[in-house]
Amino acid sequence: MGAKLPPTRNCCDELYFQDSDEAAAYTVQHLTDRYGRVTQVLERLFAAGHLPLRRRQMSVLEVGAGPAPGLYAARDFYADLALWAETSGHEVPFLPVMRMHALDKGEAWGRLLHSLSEHLIALRSDLPSSPGAFPFRVEYSNLAGFSVIREHVRALDHAAESISAEFDQSDEPITRATARRFAEEDGVGRPSAYDLVVTSNFLTAEGSVKEFQMELRQLASGLTPGGLLIVIGAAAGNKYARIWSALRTLMRCTELTEIKGFEEPIAANLNPEWAKAIRRQRQDILDELRGVDALPNEVAGLQATDGFPTFRVLVWKNQRPARKGPRRRASATG
Ligand SMILES: C[S@@+](CC[C@H](N)C(=O)[O-])C[C@H]1O[C@@H](n2cnc3c(N)ncnc32)[C@H](O)[C@@H]1O
Numbered sequence: 001m002g003a004k005l006p007p008t009r010n011c012c013d014e015l016y017f018q019d020s021d022e023a024a025a026y027t028v029q030h031l032t033d034r035y036g037r038v039t040q041v042l043e044r045l046f047a048a049g050h051l052p053l054r055r056r057q058m059s060v061l062e063v064g065a066g067p068a069p070g071l072y073a074a075r076d077f078y079a080d081l082a083l084w085a086e087t088s089g090h091e092v093p094f095l096p097v098m099r100m101h102a103l104d105k106g107e108a109w110g111r112l113l114h115s116l117s118e119h120l121i122a123l124r125s126d127l128p129s130s131p132g133a134f135p136f137r138v139e140y141s142n143l144a145g146f147s148v149i150r151e152h153v154r155a156l157d158h159a160a161e162s163i164s165a166e167f168d169q170s171d172e173p174i175t176r177a178t179a180r181r182f183a184e185e186d187g188v189g190r191p192s193a194y195d196l197v198v199t200s201n202f203l204t205a206e207g208s209v210k211e212f213q214m215e216l217r218q219l220a221s222g223l224t225p226g227g228l229l230i231v232i233g234a235a236a237g238n239k240y241a242r243i244w245s246a247l248r249t250l251m252r253c254t255e256l257t258e259i260k261g262f263e264e265p266i267a268a269n270l271n272p273e274w275a276k277a278i279r280r281q282r283q284d285i286l287d288e289l290r291g292v293d294a295l296p297n298e299v300a301g302l303q304a305t306d307g308f309p310t311f312r313v314l315v316w317k318n319q320r321p322a323r324k325g326p327r328r329r330a331s332a333t334g
Contacts, residue, residue, distance in 0.1 A: 001025050002294035005302075013205055017066070017106025027067040027112060028285045032278040033308055034069030034200050036269040037232060041313050042077045045228065050259055050317060052195045052226045053081070058095040061194040063143055063219065064202025065102035068113055070230075071135045072120075074196060075100060079130040096132030099191060101139035103146065110138045139190070143215050148193060148222025155190040159183035193224045200232040206239055209246040216247070220254035223318040229256060235265035235312040244312060256316035268308035279304045 004025035007015060017023050045051040052058075058078060062070040075097050082096045102113060117134035124130065140146060160179040167174040197219050203209060209216065219229060231247060234240045251258065269275045282304035289295050295302065 001028075002289040002299075003296050005029065005289075006296065006299050009299075012201075015106075017104075017108045020108045020111060023067070023106065023108035023112045027116070028282065030201075031067040031069055031072075032281050033269060034232075035073045036271075036274050036278060036308075037266075037311055037313075038070050038073035038198060038200060038230075039077060040266065040268070040270075041230060041232065041315075042073060044261070045230075045259075045315065046077075046081075048259070048261060050228065050315070052224070052228065053092075054095045054195060055093070056095070057099065057191070057195075058097045059099035059101070059191050059194045059224075060097050060196040060198065061101045061103060061148070061222075063103045063197065063199040065104045065135075065138070066106065066109060066201075067116065068100075068102050068109075068135050070198030070200055070232075071097075071100045071102060074198065075132045075134065076130070079132040082131050083128070096130075098133050099189075100133055100135050101190075101194075102135050102137070103140040103143060104138050105142045113137060143212055146215050147218040148191070149218075151190045152188065152192040155188035156180065156183050159186065159188050193222050193227065195224050195227045196230065197223060197228070198230045198232070201234070203231065203233060203243055203247065206242065209243060209250055213250055216250055217254055220251065220256050220316065220318075223256070225318055225320060225322040227318045228259075229316045230313060231315075232311060232313045235310045240312070244314065247314060251314075251316055254316070255318070255320055257319045259315040259317055262313050262315055265310040265312055267310050275308065278308075 001021040001024050004022045005028070008022070008026040008029045012026070015022055015026070017026070042051060060071060060074045062068050065071065078094065078097045081094045084090070085092065085094045102109065113135045114137060117136050121134065140151065157180075160176065160183040163179040163182050164174055164176070167179070203212075205211075223229060229251075233243070248258070269278060286295070286302055286304055290300070
């Protein structure tokens, strides 16, 4: 893991995250900092009245999730809101996030999320219980060709097939339409739309907006009414200026509305307590690796004193009115 630290500091775009040491090194280097950034963004959105608050189901998707800073931050933010509403006798109960899905093609992330979530649950067992799910696996494995609605329809088809098979086994007749209706009534794990879609430090390569233009459009149509698409990344440099500009141009062709108030770069982790906690966590791990002689020469003297670079965020909202009446059946191939 020590040997994998240097590349996770300066050439993440070249990594594939196939092995657990690489994923762990990336996590040590970036998770807490990115968790802080997403939390800052959620706070701003909440203060501006844009954060979706749900009464029946709250779902979050993180694209290019890696160690899932967006999922963990959203999980904790909504858990705090739910607890606050409960303890302050607020009339409207805020739902915690119960569905959180990671999308990433690095094979090592599933196990990392599983063990990270298990550790967090154990570490927090002494604290007052905080509602909400934790991510335990990677739900979707590639953004190429991905569409929220298509995945939902596939899951429904799969559930309908299982229902038909069960009826067959007990020699009871069932039509495809009835099996499908039962599947719809039971519900499936993959929703037809998400309340929040977060992507952090994923669109980092020149041309990545063009490469994923179809999928980004699909993500834009995979939001619930009032749902948000949040894109976080670096602020500095011409390459990023071009990436942000390409993204805005693309999003103008969707039905989403860009949220104002995020035009300027944001200073990351300005809160001194957060900055201290993030540095301490990194320093503890560096010391531990150094203690077992596991740091390569190029980072042997590394201390966790790095500043936190400013970042940018662009947010789009689905302001289309909620659909009335029964939903039209979507097709898996359409
Ligand atoms: C720089 S990391 C960002 C991780 C995390 N979101 C963060 O803010 O630290 C980019 C992630 O995107 C993933 N990735 C790259 N291409 C992908 C694709 N086509 N589909 C899904 N994930 C992809 C990589 O495996 C990697 O985990």
